Amino acid sequence: MRALxxxxxxxxxxxNQLNRRRQLDLEWRPGRKDDxxxxxxxxxxxxxxxxxxxxxxxxxxxxRPPQERIAERLDIPSELKALLPEKYERLGHVLVLxxxxxxxxxxxxxxxxxxxxxxxxxxxxEKGIIHGVERRPDVELLFGTETETxxxxxxxxxxxxxxxxxxxxxxxxxKLRMASLDCRGETVVDMFAGIGYFTMPLAxxxxxxxxxxxxxxxxAVRFLxxxxxxxxxxxxxxxxxxxxxxxxxxxxxxxxVMGYVNVTWQFLPKAFSxxxxxxxxxxxxxxxxxxxxxxxxxxxxxGSGGRPFEVLGIKEVKAYAPSISHxxxxxRVL
Numbered sequence: 001m002r003a004l005x006x007x008x009x010x011x012x013x014x015x016n017q018l019n020r021r022r023q024l025d026l027e028w029r030p031g032r033k034d035d036x037x038x039x040x041x042x043x044x045x046x047x048x049x050x051x052x053x054x055x056x057x058x059x060x061x062x063x064r065p066p067q068e069r070i071a072e073r074l075d076i077p078s079e080l081k082a083l084l085p086e087k088y089e090r091l092g093h094v095l096v097l098x099x100x101x102x103x104x105x106x107x108x109x110x111x112x113x114x115x116x117x118x119x120x121x122x123x124x125x126e127k128g129i130i131h132g133v134e135r136r137p138d139v140e141l142l143f144g145t146e147t148e149t150x151x152x153x154x155x156x157x158x159x160x161x162x163x164x165x166x167x168x169x170x171x172x173x174x175k176l177r178m179a180s181l182d183c184r185g186e187t188v189v190d191m192f193a194g195i196g197y198f199t200m201p202l203a204x205x206x207x208x209x210x211x212x213x214x215x216x217x218x219x220a221v222r223f224l225x226x227x228x229x230x231x232x233x234x235x236x237x238x239x240x241x242x243x244x245x246x247x248x249x250x251x252x253x254x255x256x257v258m259g260y261v262n263v264t265w266q267f268l269p270k271a272f273s274x275x276x277x278x279x280x281x282x283x284x285x286x287x288x289x290x291x292x293x294x295x296x297x298x299x300x301x302x303g304s305g306g307r308p309f310e311v312l313g314i315k316e317v318k319a320y321a322p323s324i325s326h327x328x329x330x331x332r333v334l
Contacts, residue, residue, distance in 0.1 A: 001028060003038035003055040004045060011037035014047060021046060028057040066117050073113040076106045088114070089169050091162055092149030093121040096139065111142035121146050124162055135166045135194065135217060150230075154179060156200045157230045164219045165195055170318040171259070174198075174328060178257070178282075179205035186254035189274050190214065191244040191267060195223040196231075198257050203233040208255075211237045214244035244270060251276045261286045261326055268303025272333065280312070281331045286320050296329050308334040 006014045011030070018024035018039060025040035032038065038055045045052050071081040083103055089096040095114055099107055111123035122144030126137070139162065141147065148161040153169075154176060160167055179201035186208050190199045193213035202208045211233075215221050221241050228237050240247050244267065253274045258264050264285040271281050287295045293314050300309060312330040320326040 001025075001055055001057045002041045003031065003053055003057060004041045004047065005033070005036045005038055005051045005053050006047075008035050008037055011039065014050070015039055018046070027060060029060055031055050031057045066114075069117045070110075070113045073116065074106070074109060076103075076109070080106070084110070088118075089126075089167075090118070090120070091151040091158075091160065091167055091169075094144075094147065094149045094162055095120040095123045096126050096162055097123060097142075098126050107140075108142050115143045120144075122149070135220070136164070137162060137166050139163055154201070154205075156204060157227065158195055158197075158200070158223075159226045159230060160195050160223050161219070165217065165223055167195065167197070170326075171197060174259075174284075174317050175201050178202050181206040181255075183208035183255065185209050187252060188212070188255045188257065189244075189247070189253045189271075190257045190259070191271065192258065192260040193224055193239075194220050194259075196227040196237075198259050199224070199237060200227055200231050200233065202257070203236040204231050208236060212240055212247065212253075213237055214240045214242075214247055216241075216243055247274070250274065254279050256281045258283050258285075260284060261320065265299040265303060268299065269305055272304050272307050272309075275333050277333060279333050281309075281333065282328060283331055284317060284326065284328045286324050286326050289323050289325050292325065292327060293329075296327060300329070300331060304333075310334060 015024060023042045023046065025042045028040035030037055030039050040057055041052060067084050067086055070084055080102055083100050085098060095118060097114065103110060107125055115123050123142045125140040125142050127140055128138040147163045151158045175197060178198050183202060183206040187210045188202050188208045189212045191214050193199045193215040199211050199213040203211045213224060215224055221239065224239060228234050250273050253276060256271045256275050258267065258271055261284060275281055296314060297311065309331050312332055314327060314329045317326040317328050
């Protein structure tokens, strides 16, 4: 690689001049040799007072995968660097990582490297699958202190603290689908609202007339109320704090959203009691792949309370575990 060898104290000035002339090769990083800076050069040398040399320069970081740059920062056994995760969840300024067992002894150094390369202020380790009615995350703070963040997704703002409430980017396509619905004039019940994963798209994008957002976790309710204000949908969203099975009223909802997993089938009787004739239930749950679609339909029959229904469609939201899929069924009550 051709480079212009420039004294250190003049390097910034010459670099700027080369850049203005479009002769600084931006594909490569400047190098150093003793007190000389090596500036990657395109074309003829416009500064004859400085020597042009052949140099081994490194490509700019923006052209290299993050894992390569992260690995360079880490002083860990080389065989472990191959285990560095390519996937991570980014929520505002917070990164959430999953690490395989062999990397756990180095988790804090790894977290700092991810933070520096990916320009995050906080890094969390996801330790287990979210369980329990209140869906509290199991995470460990590895780097930074600011765990409360604002995450933007498809024009919707979500204020949250991932150490206290869950947020899954894996539901992205389903949130987009909810946003794309035409819910004008509809009353929608979001039975598992959380911080507003589906409530916000339904109210702000799908134009629902009213969304009743049910949530049992007080921390999630706190952020749900913040997000209602952030997204300016206070005139459309009513928060019901507590068990959704205690929500009063019957057969008043045009649409019921059941964004939950593992035990969602237990709440089907309530969903069927809320939805009016002709209304739609978006039923999410986890199923063994050898029980799709029969397991879904059997569960709907058991939970329908004898009300007739038709299944409009069944699709996978995401893989959940080996041989287990997170599915959604759209169901019209007849």
